Amino acid sequence: MSGNENGLDQRIKAYFDNLFSGVGASQQLFDLKEELTINMKERIADYRARGMDDEQAFKEAIVSMGDLSGLVDDMRRLGQDTARINIYSSMANRISAGFIVVGVLLVLFGIFVMAMTYFMQMEGVAVAGNGIFVVAGGMLFTYGLLTRETDRKYAMNKVRAALYGLSIGSILFGIFSAAVTHFSVGETYVSIASLMVFFLGGVGLFLILALTGSDRRKPDH
Amino acid sequence: MMSSTISTDIIRGHTDTIILNILRQGDSYGYEIYKRIIQLSGQRYELKEATLYTAFRRLEKEGFIVSYWGDETQGGRRKYYRITEEGRKHYERNVKDWDFAKDILETLIKGGIEDVRE
Structure with missing residues (x-):
């Protein structure tokens, strides 16, 4: 019974x-x-x-x-x-919003300054040098985006998000340094070499993170 | 079970007053309130339990009733409701309104025009 x-x-x-x-x-x-x-x-x-x-x-x-x-x-x-x-009142999300805003502004700033110096007909190395803003902006933007909690997903933990930011930054920095090297040394093989180091590092880190991630989706969606 | 039932349209506006009438005679919980209403109507009216829960939430929000958990140990706790002072006043007002309305309704529904003197 x-x-x-x-x-x-x-x-x-x-x-x-x-x-x-x-x-x-x-x-x-x-x-x-x-x-x-x-x-x-x-x-x-x-x-x-x-x-x-x-x-x-x-x-x-x-x-x-x-x-x-x-x-x-x-x-x-x-x-x-x-x-x-x-979601919307949490401090963490306000911080993440800050990172996204600053990141996007930095990327845009870098693009504008690059365009400006290009049309001022300055040297290629000076134009490419401003790309560092895009690199920094891309890192901050990545971090901000991943630490954001949404209706569907929980926020990623900060260390992991920072590593993702680093991997994106590394890839961008590889491209950046390749461009700068290309314009300053003028030898393509040197520029490929400097691209390789950071680019490979960034992609490697990205793959490790992507393959070891946990599911951040919320149960009800 | 019911020999005959009242149309829900007639009773709908009085759900809250009916619940308050039960609770002013002692604290009670969902299923018991449901049974008391059937009893009180002489088995002629059944207020669905689902309707009761919606009404409890509304009455609690308006401060007419408060709820508390019972201390039953077997088979889970019951959620009891108790009428507040504010709830008693609200009940008295509704009773007055009802007394007033029911006379007028009686004549409006059954009264003949020729009986009324200018």
């Missing part, structure tokens, strides 16, 4: 879990499920006392409860609100 009751408890739990599936977690949802569960158990016990078997009592209880969709909607709204508050 107690095995039976456990089975019924499982069914009730499964029923409410299914009813509220996809609803964002909140304290209210947790409490409501507990409240609904105990009341349903009591109702089923009443039906059984009237001579119904488990199966009948369970089905009858669900039908007699009535339409719970209004409650599901209430809970969904609550779940979304808490998720939104958690």
